[in-house]
Amino acid sequence: MPTASKPQAGRVTADDNTRILDAALLQFQRVGVKKTTIEDVAREAGVDRVTVYRRIGSRDDLVTAVFSREVALVLAELALIPERHGNIGDLITDMFMTVLKLWRAHPVAQSMLTLEPERVVMKLSVHGADIFTMAVAATAAALERAVEREMLAPASDLTARAELACRVVHSLILLPHAALDLETDSQLEDFARGYLLPIITGHSA
Template sequence: MPSTSSDTTENPDSVESRILDAALLQFEQFGVKKTTIEDIARRAGVDRVTVYRRLGSRDDVVRLVTAREVGNVLAELAEIPGRHDNLDDLVADIFVTVVTRWRTHTLANRMLTLEPGRVLPQLTTDGAVIFSISVAATIAALRQAVENKLLPDSSDLPVRAEIICRFVHSLILQPVGAVRLETMEELDAFARKYLVPIISG
């Protein structure tokens, strides 16, 4: 059993981040179903009691890992408005970034393919928090576009943001359709033709 003597003096946020890092690697390599709290604790260099005390059960750890990965993508999105001087480029960049990040995310792909019964509820029936955070981040990006004079202000910007988020959410969960959106070029062209008009009104 790993020693936990350093756990009493280490920054709690650092310990929790280390546990989440370990859980992410464990889930990516072995899947959630085959991962135990003991596996996560061993990889993180703490004991199982520390994991339970800091983060909770395995399902709690899954939720926290998922939320952190979503947060990482949203943090990346927050930097995009400052890189563009026109709305078309901004919307296309956000759309392409979100879709490609999730399509290439090891854990997301593994869980959606091999353990959909575990991850789908977190993204659908139990996914209100994550979806709300995504909408809020999109609204923030649009507000930044307004401040940068790329978009006129409007009282229904939150509605437009939610429409875009609902489309992206659907595309991630069900990528197969009549419209080809496989390459970055196809995603970029789609965003410019169909999503920009929604945002610009």
Template sequence: MLEVSETNAVDTVEARILDAALVQFEKVGFRKTTIEDIARQAGVDRVTVYRRIGSRDDVVQAVVSREVAATLAELDELPAKHDNIDDLIADIFVTIIVKWRNHALVQRMLVLEPERLVTKLTIDGELTFTMSVAATASALRRAVSSGLVPEPTDLETRAELVCRVVHSMILAPYGQLRNADEQHLDAFARKFLVPIVTG
């Protein structure tokens, strides 16, 4: 069993590897990044990368999952900031769309390897989608416990429907909201997403 200090050391090494991978992916994309590039950037040998994280595909998945998890952790804090469900749903929606539009890795991959990014969100996207639904459902449960909305019997289904709308907007960022600012995104959420949760 690892001592606390040893556990922290492992976490630090893995964090360094993922940080290094993120830098490399933002520079040259997934396809052109090698395990050697990641190891060099992290200041470790390639065996350490394989042992701690795995293959390049494993590193890609770990980086993507960590970035998604960081955004979802922000969502977990939002229910405490609002005293009505409309504001909460709008804030969740705007936060996700704006973060997606401004995320350095996402924007770089849209230029370098759009097909790989789409694959990560579709064929290989079950884990991140499941994480998104779970985080949205958690935020809604907190809203229920705060008295912002009565608890529906199908809360998870409603959370999934909201996530599917967001997911489709990420995959197909054209249409009326292509260049919508935060005010228009907010209005969209209030008109179309709030009823999914409260209706």
């Protein structure tokens, strides 16, 4: 099967960052972060190792950049959801189910959870402040859009509500298996409407 030719190693192009992150994502999926080297990523991306260091940084910087980009893609998807709904219950349910399903279906996330679960936990918890802040900001923006569309009453604490909801979802991602059974669509929907919706609306279920 023919493949696109890679650029000559060492030549810096406008697409280097994307190519490097794509290559790192593939390597992380294949062997995990611990066994991935800058040389592996450079070879896969078709650039030299100096370009990787100059454009992204160390291996830890690569991990952070890859995680941040993948989270940003999910958050971009969330930004589109308010336009698809006319009531806040459907909106919150869709956002919650979208996040969990994308996480569960992400090949690199699941591969790394198998190969290096401690690294994933560290990146999303102790070293995950920037990523979490991105998630809260995106959720708050969706809630503000819901207010504009009159699905949600105006409130001065929308960001706080968004953060509380994100903390719940964050904990479900980091510790997916506990007493709660959240495998089916109906279970996810019941959870969103019963527990997240009251947080967002400020009213009990």
